[in-house]
Amino acid sequence: MPYMFKKIFVFILCLNCFFIFGQTSYRNLSTENWTFNKQNEVKKYKATIPGTVHTDLFQNQLIPDPFFGANEKQLQWIENENWEYETEFILTTKELKTENIDLEFEGLDTYASVYLNGELVLEADNMFRKWTISAKSHLKIGTNHLKVVFHSAVQKGKEEAKKISYTLPEKERVFVRKAQYQFGWDWGPRFVTAGIWKKVQLKFWNSAKIENMKFSQVELNDKKAILEFTTEIYVSKVKTIQLKINKKSETFNLKKGKNKIKMQYEIANPKLWWCNGLGDANLYPFTVEISQKKQFLDSKKLNIGLRTIELIQEKDQAGKSFYFKLNGKPVFMKGANIVPPDSFLPRVSDSTYFSLVENAKNANMNMLRVWGGGVYFEDAFYEACDAKGILVWQDFMFACSMYPGNEKFVQNVKQEVIDNVNRLQNHPSIAIWCGNNENDEGWHNWGWQKQFKYTKADSTQIWNDYKKVFHEMIPKTLDSLLPKEKNIYWSSSPSIGWGRKESLTQGDSHYWGVWWGKEPFEIYENKVGRFMSEYGFQGMPNLETLQKVIRKEDLNFTSEAFKNHQKHPTGYETINEYMERDYVVPKDFENYLYVSQLLQARGMKIAIEAHRLAKPYCMGTLYWQFNDCWPVTSWSSLDYYGNWKAAHYQVKESFAPIFLAVAEKTDGLSIIGSNDNLEVKAGIVTVKLIDFSGKELWTASKECVLDVEKNTTCMQISYADFPKFVKEKTVLQIEFSGNHKNTVAYHYFVKPKELQLEQPTIEVKIVGETLIEVKTNTFAKNVYLQSDGRFFNDNYFDLIPGIPKIIKTDRPTDNIMVKSLFDTMK
Template sequence: MSIENWTFNKQNESKKHKATIPGTVHTDLFQNQLIPDPFFGNNEKQLQWIENENWEYETHFALSKSELKNQNIDLEFEGLDTYATVFLNGKVVLEADNMFRKWIISAKSHLKIGTNHLKVVFHSAVQKGKEEAKKLSYTLPEKERVFVRKAQYQFGWDWGPRFVTAGIWKKVQLKFWNSAKIENIKYSQIELNDKKAVLEFTTEIYVSKVKTIQLKINEKTEVFNLKKGKNKIKMQYEIANPKLWWCNGLGDANLYPFTVEINQKKQFLDSKKLNIGLRTIELIQEKDQAGKSFYFKLNGKSVFMKGANVVPPDSFLPRVSDTTYFSLVENAKKANMNMLRVWGGGVYFDDAFYEACDAKGILVWQDFMFACSMYPGDEEFVENVKQEVIDNVNRLQNHPSIAIWCGNNENDEGWHNWGWQKQFNYSKADSTQIWNDYKKVFHEMIPNTLDSLLPKEKNIYWSSSPSIGWGRKESLTQGDSHYWGVWWGKEPFEIYEKKVGRFMSEYGFQGMPNLETLQKIMHNEDLNFTSEAFKNHQKHPTGYETINEYMERDYVVPKDFEDYLYVSQLLQARGMKIAIEAHRRAKPYCMGTLFWQLNDCWPVTSWSSLDYYGNWKAFHYQVKRSFENLLISVADENEKFKVYLINDNFESSSGKLELELLSFDGKLLWKTLKEFTVQENASTAFYEILKEDFKSFNLQQTFLKVKFNEFQSQYFFVKPKDLKLSKPNIQVKTIDELTIEISSDVLAKDVFLSSENQVFFEDNYFDLLPNEKRIIKLSKAAKEIKVKSLFDTMK
């Protein structure tokens, strides 16, 4: 039974207010109109007092005589954020200290018939963290947050605000049970081939006394004698002619539904459901001439991973619905992704996210929740993290989408590359202690715990991402790589073509959100670069200056604010196109590209391809094109232009490769046609053009159109600011209320379609070629379609 009707108050204040559970203190304060909208304008700054207070939540609930007759009553908190003292009828029944754990209290002896009182006191995580920090003789980077087992991004990040929350952030309920309950189910694949799959289920059952039960898995039943307490029973299940689970783009994400049920003499006791995907996954690291490979094999086939890093979709996590997770994964699938990395500074996502990944064929790189710092290694901390690992691995391990477990984000790199030893003036003894504590958690406790929980085929562990920092040459020859020379290092986008590693698990560039997004969180008069509200929605210290510096390199910088937002999105999309296509051309040397970042936790200027409201930036449309299974990519390589065909499919593709050099008004200047076959799962340079051959043409007014079967791409020889564009006459014709046809007399570069009623256009921010007719689907009927192209911003 769900426990409801909660109130909350600041500790030592008598006035109580209505609380929403699951919830956070910030959202409760806002709903009671006690604070302004935390996301609006500059409000964040005036709400920092909340994190330093203690907060009390309480409720009364009634129990009947028949309910109290149950042999066992458990009080279950799926999530308490973070330091919580729980009182049941005036007695302390729990001291919680980890947001990521599930807390179960055997509550029957504390309950009574009639009204019961439940109270939870949340202690300030910031104050608790500071108290813990004082216990050490040295300072760890990032101050109090590292001592607190809580979502690290809430302490502020370079894309997120500082809102250190407290509250009952997941469901709370009383569970009544009598003789037996299923505590956990896991399975392993004993055998998997074309003819059959043999699964072994291990079911953990807790019984209050010795008994005989029937365990039923789908239609198969076996009888077991159980002892009092916890029992682990194994049972095999066979599937004839199994269908494999494949990731997006390579086959169907086939799932088999299972119901595991326990009965005693035909009386139902408990059951659980799960969906199983039959597949094998391996991480292949083999020495080669360059260093060491790093790629995934799915069902025995090497797969190039295409995707992004995901952050929590809100600063206030209980606001994230199953639908939010579903649409996040759906947007990844629509953009031809096959892997998402759940980043270590956030949270282990709700089941809905992993269920969506299972259903849509998206593999998951799962970090444990540590990021960008060093952490304590005392016995109490390590034991707390161990229980967190157990809770979350037990919850998530049956998902076929989970490909790899990773210890942390950038802790190893930070220690070796970011100058902490010097900055914090560590003695040799301090440094040794801090590194030993690191090894204790990430090289010993976590992998040992995984070994105890997982069958071999589900146990791929990587201690830290990246394995080596981006300043060192080995970072590009082995392991996974976070490349931040672009953005942090201010290097030109073209450096991406040289700095290609074995698996690019982070890289990125910022782009601003659309005007409509900004209008939701600031007044119109604040829509300028000098307003405090606008500055507050950029968390990188030199973010706007960096965008501007890159924009000056590649674009004519617009004076109009709305045009500037649009060009910033084109800039982001252009930089990321260069990166992604360089990674894909380098296949099989490079076998993965996960950009930073898919989404946002609030409306902000950031590296995301989807804004906080789920709107696609220009970058997301570009990702969809650059992640197609068959990609045409043109590279400028010294004295030549090389045309590459990249094929991620498991079958070869034959056809005509057609190259045309066209002027911006559509005149054909040069043409060639060749028959080609691109082999399965390969990247090949198919055609070379000597730059000498094109020197008689004005490359500021021409482009190369490349076509292979139904795939098409165009290549521009100069930067956007150097293009000699002429004014396009763009025509939009309505075919029906959900379909339009768009055409132009001359090249229209980066056509942006918008409508005041928030229509989603199936394609957007595209180049419209002269006299081409392009059909575009709409998500709903548009009130009035507005059209903008790059020419309009170059005045």
């Protein structure tokens, strides 16, 4: 080998090692040259790690784009095959001299046999677990060979299903500890993946390593916070080490094996962590470091938020409360249910998680529910929630079925719980741990016993297995892992199904009378629970989104490609039925997409308004759903590419800290204000009756002080106070102004399809580098701005003559297309 080439080779090798000179160092094996092949086939292809077999096949042009058209249907063969991944890496003499070398897989999806230099060293069977093996005895100086064989999760699941005498709902997927949504959902495709879906690395350490670190709040008040850190350290022999937390250091004598050592740390005049809308999400950075005789051994970093959180369930006249207190203050939770951002998870970058959380914050949310049919998200998601003040309702990964309860399954899940709770528990954003999504409701309300013809013995066994996992193992494991202030557990969401009256008087509620029950949006006003953790309605994505995955000639309701991007069996029919109730149904396809979004936004407005008006009886509203895993017509308010649908703009308004609503009565109207701040807000409420030409027909003003604990009726208006007006040509404008940002709301007296709109002339004027002014000559409903994928901080808004609106864009533009509801009613 020429001398210069040797120098370059060694330099590249060192870069690949990411070697930190000290006692602990890492070698990233994900960046080695990996190949993959279908088992028993000779030809190998380039693989990307982390990755999945589907994305590797696509990158090698062996399959078409899985998301495009109806390609999904022709790619189902992939899930039934076994796949092999392998690489070679060079180990130096210096590396092999390290006392201990661990092979760490952050994530294997799912049934994997791992071979190191021809020896079977690991059999994995859980996508959600971290897999670590002591690898030094299997390694050698020079070239080493690593091979991972992935066995079909579908076939493995079917094999497990045959071992019991009855059929569990959802068949093979419930036996497989992998992301359940990958088996297909009513908003997602079926792509049952396999692959090394997270980083793989070698960890080199000599005498000691930190295995886990957690903290508890011993004391927290205005003057001081006392934290107790528990650090789990593994040492290869008896030794004395120094534990340093930031600038504080103590010495400990450790025995061989695992040690748990505790050390307290005090913070003077602590700043509390608050959720979005209530204060700053203050974080304290900590570095925990171990050393021996001033020689560095290992370290961990974390950001700590000081806060208390409680779930309050107290009996009252109606039933039992269900609300959260943050730092002793009751908080009305506003947010959504979040699903995995892609069917192929290794494609999701940290920046994607950051963007999702930013979009939640910008829509005035303070909570996201990580739904149980997906995955425990990457650290980047929780770090973003910590920084942005978004609380997390964290499901464990079980959804919409019953699961086995044999000892092997339960122990596998127990380790899954340990791995993920240890990883996530230090995040101040984690508010509650929930056992599953809708399993309890499904068992009691969905007719499984009759559908699957269970005997009494079968039903007893299945329910006992359920209790073993969700009422016994998980809560007991949490008790062993978490300090009291972090240990809030809820066994199943919802606690009671939406068909029973108790679902609205206690616990959390999933209300699906709208959509599934075809009930009108207005039923939301009567069906309000204590904490609404699921409800929703579908809206189509923008045309630009669909054009990326459907050919132009297939953009119609009859094409297979278009049908494939709607996973609910009667989804389009349901949208159309509701649209006919409230809107003039457009004949033009693009206009239909637009009105479907207005329809979805209208449903969300009515629901959220009902929930907020019921405060403090109702203290939370999390709609279904926040985002998508692929381009599709679904319940999401953000499409797959992160574009805001009309619903997301609506929930931003409906979740605002100060919220105005109109309650209609037989003889008049009540103007109600809801205040989610920590302190009362005083101001002037001004109500104006305005016709569509912009003429002010009537006005009234009144001082109003918005309470914190309950809603405030600011004004009572009798219909007799109004002059004669045409309901179809009039809007009621309500404004609350004071020493804060003004809040404006509009109220209409008829449904959108009954409005007598005239064609508006909408003028868009550039008034700054990223600022535009929008105004109209006559009332314009749901003004939609579009400009080559640019983001507007407000959209789908109503515009009154004489009241121009200033809109901010994310980058300069002078090419803006404008549409309003009138354009769809021609």
